[in-house]
Amino acid sequence: MAGGRIRAKIRRSHLYTFACHRSHQLEEDETPDIQGPGYSRVVYCNQPHRHEQKPLKYCSNYISTTKYNFLTFFPKAIFEQFRRVANLYFLLAAALSLTPVTPFGPLSMIAPLVFVVGLSMAKEALEDWRRFIQDMKVNLRKASVHKKDGVFVLKPWMKLRVGDVVKVEKDQFFPADLLLLSSSYEDGICYVETMNLDGETNLKVKRALETTLPLDDDPTFKEFSATIRCEDPNPSLYTFVGKLEFDCQVSPLDPSQILLRDSKLRNTAYVYGVVIFTGHDSKVMQNSTKSPSKRSTIEKQMDKIIYVLFSLLVFISLLSSVGFIVKTKVDLPKWWYLQVPDSKGLYNPGKPLQSGFCHLVTALMLYGYLIPISLYVSIEVVKVLQALFINQDIHMYDEETGTPAQARTSNLNEELGQVDTILSDKTGTLTCNQMDFLKCSIAGTAYGTCASDVELAAAKQMVMDLDGQGQNGTPNSLKASGHEFVESEIQLETVVTAKDEEALKPAIKGFSFEDTRLMNGGWFNEPNKDVILLFFRILSLCHTAIPEQNEETGAFTYEAESPDEGAFLVAAREFGFEFCRRTQSSVCVREMYPSYQEPIEREYKVLNLLDFTSKRKRMSVIVRDENGQILLLCKGADSIIFDRLARDGRTYLEDTTKHLNEYGEAGLRTLALAYKKLDEAEYSAWNEEFIKAKTSFGSDREANLERVSDMMERDLILVGATAVEDKLQKGVPQCIDKLAQAGLKIWVLTGDKMETAINIGFACSLLRQGMKQICISTNLDALVQDSKQAAKQDVLSQITNATQMIKLEKDPHAAFALIIDGKTLTHALEDDMKHQFLNLAVECASVICCRVSPKQKALVTRLVKEGTGKITLAIGDGANDVGMIQEADIGVGISGCEGMQAVMASDFAIAQFRFLERLLVVHGHWCYKRIAQMICYFFYKNIAFGLTIFYFEAFAGFSGQSVYDDWYMLLFNVVLTSLPVISLGVFEQDVDSEVCLQFPALYQQGPKNLFFDWQRIFGWMANGLYTSVIIFFLNIIIFYDQAFRAGGQTADMSAVGTAMMTCVIWAVNCQIALTMSHFTWIQHILIWGSVFTWYVFLLVYGEMAYALRVNAFRVLIEVLAPAPIYWSTTLLVTIVCNLPYLAHISFQRLFIPLDHHVIQEIKYYKKDIEDGHMWSRERSKARQKTKIGFTARVDAKIRQLKGKLHKKYSVISSHAIPQQTLH
Secondary structure (H helix, E strand, C coil): CCCCCCCECCCHHHHCCCCCCCCCCCCHHHCCCCCCCCCCEEEEECCHHHHCCCCCCCCCCCCCCCCCCCCCHHHHHHHHHCCCHHHHHHHHHHHHCCCCCCCCCHHHHHHHHHHHHHHHHHHHHHHHHHHHHHHHHHHCCEEEEEEECCEEEEEEHHHCCCCCEEEEECCCECCCEEEEEEECECCCEEEEECHHHHCCCCCEEEECCHHHCCCCCHHHHCCCCEEEEECCCCCCCCCCCEEEEECCEEEEECHHHEECCCCEEECCCEEEEEEEECHHHCHHHHCCCCCCCCCCHHHHHHHHHHHHHHHHHHHHHHHHHHHHHHHHHHHHHHCHHHCCCCCCCCCCCCCHHHHHHHHHHHHHHHHHHHCCCHHHHHHHHHHHHHHHHHHHCHHHCECCCCECCEECCCCCHHHHHCEEEEEECCECCCEEEEEEEEEEEECCEEECCCCCHHHHHHHHHHHHHHHHHHHCCCCHHHHHHHHHHHHHHHCHHHHHHHHHHHHHCCCECCECCCCCCCHHHHHHHCCCHHHHHHHHHHHHHCCCCEEEECCCCCCEEEECCCHHHHHHHHHHHHHCEEEEEECCCEEEEEECCCCCCCCEEEEEEEEEEECCCCCCCEEEEEEECCCCCEEEEEEECHHHHHHCECHHHCCCHHHHHHHHHHHHHCCCEEEEEEEEEECHHHHHHHHHHHHHHHHCCCCCHHHHHHHHHHHHCCCEEEEEEEEEEEEECCCHHHHHHHHHHCCCEEEEECCCCHHHHHHHHHHCCCCCCCCEEEEECCCHHHHHHCCHHHHHHHHHHHHHHHHHHHHHCCCCCCCEEEEEEHHHHHHHCCCCCHHHHHHHHHHCCEEEEECCCHHHHHHHHHHHHHHHCCEEEEEECCHHHHHHHHHCCEEEEECCCCCCHHHHHCCEEECCCCHHHHHHHHHHHHHHHHHHHHHHHHHHHHHHHHHHHHHHHHHCCCCCCCCCCHHHHHHHHHHHCHHHHHHHHHHCCCCCHHHHHHCHHHHHHCCCCCCCCHHHHHHHHHHHHHHHHHHHHHHHHHHCCCCCCCCCCCCCHHHHHHHHHHHHHHHHHHHHHHHCCCCCHHHHHHHHHHHHHHHHHHHHHCCCHHHHHCCCCCHHHHHHCCCHHHHHHHHHHHHHHHHHHHHHHHHHHHHCCCHHHHHHHHHHCCHHHHCHHHHHHHHHHCCCCCCCCHHHHHHHHHHHHHHHHHHHHHHHHHHHHHHHHHC
16 A cells, blocks of 8 residues: 555553653754764665765665675685695696606596586585575565655665665565654554564564654655765664754654664554665674685594695605616616617606606606595585485474475585584574463462473473382382372372363463463452452553454454563463553453453553563553552562562562472573552652653663652562463474483573573573572673773673682582673673683583674684684574674574574574484484595595505506506596495484484584594504505415416416406405495495496406507406406405404404494394383483483482482381381
8 A cells, every 4th residue: 555554543652661762853053973984974865876876885785695706706616626635736636647757648637626626616606506596585575665756666675775765564574774764653653573683572662753753654755855974884783873854953863763674563564764774784784794614624634634645645656766766777777678768858867866856746646546536526425415315304394384404505514413512592593482371379379280391301200210219129118108299299190180181172372371270260269369350450451562353253462572471461361351452541451350251341541651671670550440549560570579579568478489489490481470559649749750750861861760660669569470481492492402412512692681591591491490500790880980991800700700619519410500691791702801701601501691792692603613622503593693603613594484694694504493403413423424434434445546556666666657557547436436435425324313312422423523533544544554455465476476367377467457456346345335334225236336337347348449559458358257366366355355344343342332333233133122121221321411401400300309208208207117116
């Protein structure tokens, strides 16, 4: 609709006390001086063409997160490829192949290099193309832009220009950074969700300037013209300085008028805004960093192995050259038939050093098979196929959104198996921002029979433990009384009943409460029904929500600033107090009181609202009821409310405190509710002061408002407390528990306030009751009075004291949690303090950083990555997480949410946090072991093959002659051994996926690098050396002077080379078969097919004309196949080559088995089916000791319950003994 909207008449600004207030008009002499460096931006509103010319020339709204563009792709991708040491070596070898010293034709060196580098570059191009497509999806979103004469047209985001007037409708994202001009509300208020920027889901209130309010319809922009002078582009999300010159008036601008790109319009029909910052100038893009080029740890270690092998190559080449110099100087003159020196000067007895140097170059190329060029291309192929399996994993497919997992880059697959620390965003990553009202305490009585997940798990585990003890000879008296005690203590029967009843009822979103004493009017029979009535009225009146009625069903839904408020209103409705209407100055509630049969609509006049802020930790509403009684209704954090209670308002304090502690143990988040009756004179006097403070301007306005509010919120009377279960995303606690058992550390970095983050920490078991919380924060007053240095010293002192406290802790079960806010983190991340902060954080079981900016998230990630030297993984879903996703070794984006910035910057994308468990514990574990074994095997087979060439060189007078035909050498890596090694990298499984999840401790093989440490690498190299010695010398010994053919002829070089190559093919392929734990028909076909291919190749090759030139005509059919010695030698050499490895793995499995060896044996003998107890015992052993996660929480609960049980048992025993004496 162009301009026909009816504006909402509620002046929402009247509701808010501490929210943004309207800026007053500036007098001429108070116009702020906004100019100079950092304040040079000028925006001509509704005149975008003026910004396309110099000196303004602002950037377009086009955004890009790709690594390359069409111009930079070739140079940057080439640079990336030749960062690899092996590729540099092969580039040099390819250049030398054009010189006379080469032992091979140029094509045999250049073609493989071009193929390998070209394939890798094509893969990079494909992955970057996908990023480009994601970017274009955002760039091509449509926005409604003013064209001319009051007409708005749809344009893609990328076409927006600075100065454009844009109309954004409800639930749409802002396409650029905008100045708010007007909204559908009469006073220019609008609601913005900034989840993509700071992770917060509670709505922010923005409001337009008074001067621009008349611009409330499309036609009003026909003649609109104004000028904005403001700050230059910068990454600060929470500041903005500028002024608007419009209609002969100058108005100051602050962050409350700025709508940031990627935030979302909520609860407002439409807004008009003018574009200030576009594209990469916008604040969200200023917070992002360039896409880094990440390399895995294994790939970096491969470079070191290449250095080792290159050193070996140079060493044997030097040996060969020294031997050649000696032969050239001493023996070559005697061999007259060679006609030396030759025309090229390569064999000159007169200049042996020059000839030796030429031979050195020849040797470096000849022994180049020690460094496998096909290794990189094989790894690329394997990683692409691994990524394909990740993408196709049905267990990581989210049916609700239809989103599969996506490996956006395959370079880091094996890193998934080596992660040490996970840094996670909170909102949208861990939580789905839904609260469920579960329990409450009213007038000192606890209500609510449904158990939280923590209580249910602890109860089940406890009963299982008691059953197990009973079988092992627990005293009968304990068995008799113990079960009764535990079941009554944890209310197991109630739990089960409640869950069963819940299954039969339709679920109510936000309400999982069950208790007949309060439901369906049952509270009328309760002794404290007056207090219960007050409790319900506080729930239905103390909020800032808006009701929205469904026209079809008549039911109300609530647009609340926070999910807590929504849950309270749903609970009030279910209890019979339905909030149904809000006007400018009143709230209407349909109350099932005094009769539960017929609702009565009551209107309460809203006199004042003291809204919630993170500093106040409470909110209050002052209302006048229908009887004229003025009431202050308050809800807030228990610590804050309890401090403000009147002496006669503490009646229920002791019982309520006890219930709050129990709710905390159950993982619930709590608020206390209180009220106060006011007389008319008291209220009038206070209201005068309040209005004076509210309408004042200046730096002390907030302090005055807080002082006046604090005066009112005193002498309260406690009513009760609420307990809501924070609805995490599906499977989050189980996922965190599994990751903790796998030995991973989990940090939460959130832009949300500290209380919310702590509550989420409890909900997902990163925190638990009994865990010692170390809260590091700065004293704000000290910051004002003292220098920054003093504040910094204070933070350092807190860190030092906390570190000392942890060191002195004696209790082995003690767990510490570090909680720090963004302001304090600013000091903690400075160079002279960051290592002390990191040392403290590493000692803590869990770390939660609150109120952190996107840049701070990235800095914390960098500190953990560089400070610990371990692999870090960052996971998030919004634009505010892009920095840490790019900074971490592995970045994971949540793709199930609306904002796609995190996904576009990530290496892997999943739809929900719970899929991280499978991505790491299954795919990460497999990919790490596959790549590690594959690389070790690759070096083994190339050493086994390459050294035989060196031995023959020494055997043949260091002449540069190869024992193998050129075609054999070319096909060895490309065809004859490539497919089995790829099958190892793609299909190998030490254990299946279910076992990986049941035995999470297996994951630690990756972070400990058990399969790619130097001991294992050198072990495989030694195996290759041994194999090369056996293959060469056994063949030489057997064929040297034996009658080989039926006519009595001995074997020539061609026959020996082919026989030796046959032994190499058989030995290395049998070796890979021994290495594999998991066989499918694919591996069998590829391994034995490679061996078969060798014989087929010999058959075809022997018939070609080229074979005549190299003395290999019918080498298989006529020369080798008829000779039994050829077949017996192949069998003997293959067995002898593989015997040491077979002995090694047999010894290891028998005497020092690894975890997966034990599991493989249990599975092989089906003990997991036949002996369930043994399987369970092994499973419980196969988890890392952890102090976080659901299991740790249940263990803590069990320790607590066992303590109570033993106390109760000792009391029972002490009573029983005197009775026995009497008898």
